[in-house]
Amino acid sequence: MLSLSIPLNLAASFDEENSVVDFSWASSTDSDTLDNLITYEVAHTTSTDLSGVSWSSVGSFLQTSLDLGFGETYLIGVRAKDDFENVSDSTEIFYDVPVPELPLTISNVWWGYVSSSAAQELSFEFSNYDVLVSSTWTVAAFYLNSIVPDKGPWPTGLNNLLNDGEEKIWVRYQGCFGSAITTEFSLAGDGASCAGDVRNSYDPSGVDFPEVGEVVMEVSPPAGEESHSSEDYITILFLSSSDGSNFQQVGRYPVPIYFTE
The missing domain is CATH 2.60.40.10 (Immunoglobulins)
Incomplete structure (x- = not known):
């Protein structure tokens, strides 16, 4: 036996x-x-x-x-x-296994021509900024035409987490020190650090981050292409850091969000 x-x-x-x-x-x-x-x-x-x-x-x-x-x-x-x-x-x-809801109090993710017929944009709303950004930095990365992999709970360097061989869309956003074009963007945990210039084209604007609001970013199409199409989709990864060095996964939405033409 x-x-x-x-x-x-x-x-x-x-x-x-x-x-x-x-x-x-x-x-x-x-x-x-x-x-x-x-x-x-x-x-x-x-x-x-x-x-x-x-x-x-x-x-x-x-x-x-x-x-x-x-x-x-x-x-x-x-x-x-x-x-x-x-x-x-x-x-x-x-x-x-249930179908997941959007994490971190975000809702109404929109990818397409949000506020202009000339610029492609990506936007989402949130209902609790303290949940969305619970520490010093929260980074969001948008995976293009692939399901965002589960990164697990282990803290490590940002590049280690994001250099995974998967394509990500490029976004342009306004930060405390001007604009940036990158495959990920950061939200600050301390609103005072961005006084007078709220990060990420974020509405409604003000000196401090309001509890409820919206993030809007311009999106660049793939190299050599004029536009994304309705066949393209994104999935979302949220990473957080309390020290600005080591990051870990705090949210993940692997359900495809398709481009709206």
Whole structure:
């Protein structure tokens, strides 16, 4: 009889801000080896059983996050593994993945000709600035024609997070020190630092950031093209930093937002 016990109490919840499914389970025990040598493997499928599905190790952690298809029902399994390569039976649950809402109190994302028939723009509204920008800096990046990857919760340098080989649209915005053209833009956590020149063409303007407002930016089409088209879409990544150096993911919207001509 296998001495490795089944990891019980498998539970799932949806992370609304980062659009991933979080899973956790109870630890396994093994009378033949030290419990701290036990690792865990997870598998998932949209089928009704896990036969033939690949299992992925998550080490000794008792939790993991999975980037799963929205609106789909998944069978999720977790099993334990000892240092002799023995595996336990799996514990399994079905989980219905919801379609995510926009994160960080933003709404009404619009990409197209927002306020002018001559300039392509991108805009969104927000209902709580303290949630949108909860620390020193919040950076937003707009992925072009690709689903924004889950960056996880680990702080690292901004370039490490954004140099992922995926194309991003170029935006122009007004900052405290003039205008900038970049593939990402920053919102400041301290309104006083931008007194008299509110960042990011941000309305309504004023010395301090109002709690409710709108961000509007000009968008550049791809190199060699005159315009984006209705077949183009963006997805959004939000990163935050408390020290201006290390950033981590605080919001993610992987649902395509199509260009409006």
